[in-house]
Amino acid sequence: MGKNRVHIHQLNDEGNVFCQYLINQKPNSYVLEKYHEAHRVSDINLDSSHFDKLLVNIAKMNPFFTKLVDAYACVFFKRSVLRKKMILLLAILESCAPTHRYLDLADPFGKRMLYIRLLLRGLFFMLTLLLSTILLMPLHLMFTLVGKLLKDLSRKSSGRDTTKDFRLAIFDWRFSNFNRKSSIKNRKS
Numbered sequence: 001m002g003k004n005r006v007h008i009h010q011l012n013d014e015g016n017v018f019c020q021y022l023i024n025q026k027p028n029s030y031v032l033e034k035y036h037e038a039h040r041v042s043d044i045n046l047d048s049s050h051f052d053k054l055l056v057n058i059a060k061m062n063p064f065f066t067k068l069v070d071a072y073a074c075v076f077f078k079r080s081v082l083r084k085k086m087i088l089l090l091a092i093l094e095s096c097a098p099t100h101r102y103l104d105l106a107d108p109f110g111k112r113m114l115y116i117r118l119l120l121r122g123l124f125f126m127l128t129l130l131l132s133t134i135l136l137m138p139l140h141l142m143f144t145l146v147g148k149l150l151k152d153l154s155r156k157s158s159g160r161d162t163t164k165d166f167r168l169a170i171f172d173w174r175f176s177n178f179n180r181k182s183s184i185k186n187r188k189s
Helices: 002-023 031-042 050-059 064-074 083-094 102-103 111-156 162-188
Strands: none
Touching: 002 031, 002 050, 002 064, 002 083, 002 162, 031 083, 031 111, 050 064, 050 083, 064 083, 064 111
8 A cells, every 4th residue: 555655646746747847737636536547547657668767757856857858758769658648648638627728729829929939949849859868868878778788688697697797798799889880891991
């Protein structure tokens, strides 16, 4: 029961921050209840990697970090758990009575103002994407590299000294990348 309570608290935190990011409003109890229910009946967290968990934890800090992580994920990590959670929450918000107005409202401005707003949003997105790439790309590469090394290590190890195997896996990875680069150079020559 204690673990379930922590899980509900985490989902409440996610729902609050993600709603603040999506519609600039706090969710009502109905939205949070449906968000919990969707997590209970779906396998949204089933295929999550360590990097997925990191992204969700960073995103639920506050709406600014949600914007950074969402910008990164929508370009470089489209199948992330964070994107699935955002789409799920957006569907809930769009289908319930008090919050659907924030998503269904038409802009009362003319075409010129629409173009200006689109341009500003595009520029702001590019800045956000640049910042998020600088901050998250090294982490993403590190998690991917370590994951591949550990997968190779677990495949190769059969009860031997794992420290030696880890060093061999790093050497194998470096050597295979060196061979790939030298074969590319030889093809160009």
